[in-house]
Amino acid sequence: MAAKQNNICISNYSDESRRYKSTWPQRAWFACGCATLLISLAKTTLLIAAAAPTASPLAWLELAVAALIGYAAADLGSGIFHWAVDNYGTAETPVFGPQIESFRAHHQHPSEITKCDTAGVLYVLAAVTTVAVLPFSLLSDDAVLLVFVVVFAGFGMFSLKFHAWAHTPRRKLPALVAALQDAGIILRWSDHAKHHRPPFDGNYCTVSGVWNRVLDEYKVFAAADVVVFRVTGVRPRSWSEPSSDWSQILD
Template sequence: MAEFKPQQKNSASKAISPKHFYDEESWKTPTSIQRAWFASGCTTLLISVAKSLIMISRRSTGLRSWIDPVVAAIVGYVLGDLGTGIYHWAIDNYGTARTPVFGSQIEGFLRHHDHPSAITKRHIATNLYVGAAGFTIAVLPMNIFCTNPNLLAFSAAFLGCGMFCQQLHAWSHTPKGKLPRLVVALQDSRVILQRAEHAAHHHPPFDSHYCIVSGVWNRFLDKYKIFWAMEMIFFFIFGVRPRSWSDFNSK
């Protein structure tokens, strides 16, 4: 059976010194393309919300016409947290830096385990442009053709979580005193990912607390070993071990 080689993590860590990793200039000064994708994602999100509100107001026949899209947005937000957990689990445990499309993200997440606070040094456009590009490509056609405000509200919330999750992730690594008061209030109320909630992920073998929007799914997923079960299925079908099984620091 194929077996994951743990050297991949070590090579990613050795490829760059901690000082260089923290002082990476390209993180602090985004390129024009990164800025453009970030602006595009934010604009697409605003258009989606605005179109949904306009359609609701035109069709308004009472409170029910507003309740449905609000519920749809809440459901999208809750499922968005689950989606980031599944994606984070997959990136953390499978693939290499040479994996098509996802390779750079896999390498970045491996480095992040070694230097968790480095993410706080990144410019917001550098941190979010990949998610913003995906959001724009997925949602822009819906903004043009969709006439269902509930679907627009759901997609904006669900896919918007994917776009902004890395910033919520970065805030969970930022000292409380350096965060805006609104962000701290949202963390304390568990609307967005708390620092303590995500800190539980950063212990070898990095096999729990994967969700990075609000973390509301983490307790359920970890208690019932959902990801462990998925890893077992992958192992018995494909013979591939997740990285967390091969971590030399793990029990």
């Protein structure tokens, strides 16, 4: 397999020394995604501040519940996304092709994600965030809905960074990140490590991993694989022998 395909942060650089560096288009999309989140957060804050003097306890409760639901939905969404790109599609798949190829490579070289520029890992989700969230945030004046969207989009966009931190040795983590992992707010290494062990068909969620126990206990993704196979005839990659695409290669 070519070096480009063995790297989770797919870039246009052929130079081995720069294989983990993001490209300018990737950085641009990442910047757009961050700007979208900041704009959405700023508008949400202004709406809340304007309503604060007359807001009832119920209104504050609605905002808190919206944020909590957004956080939980982001974790669930990260699991669905991770399951899909791990098991289906190819490098030629529109929009998500690079992500699919890099996730396949990630199973052979799990630690490589820790060496990649943040923009190189997050640019696809940043692009989706920009296109989907920015118009909505600019047009909506519903503070409760915007809180949900900002929290969902923020945690969803950065879910792959949480994933990278879950592969990073603790001594190399910023103190705040380690504290968030310890609190279970973002994904812990010990929880995600199970995803890289046979049969490779669970622990897909990468925000906090809070959904993993429920989804795995009730075999939700395993059932989804069966449904996809029966409807389309396409086998998920997790059904393959671990000696091929799913086994780690010791560098």
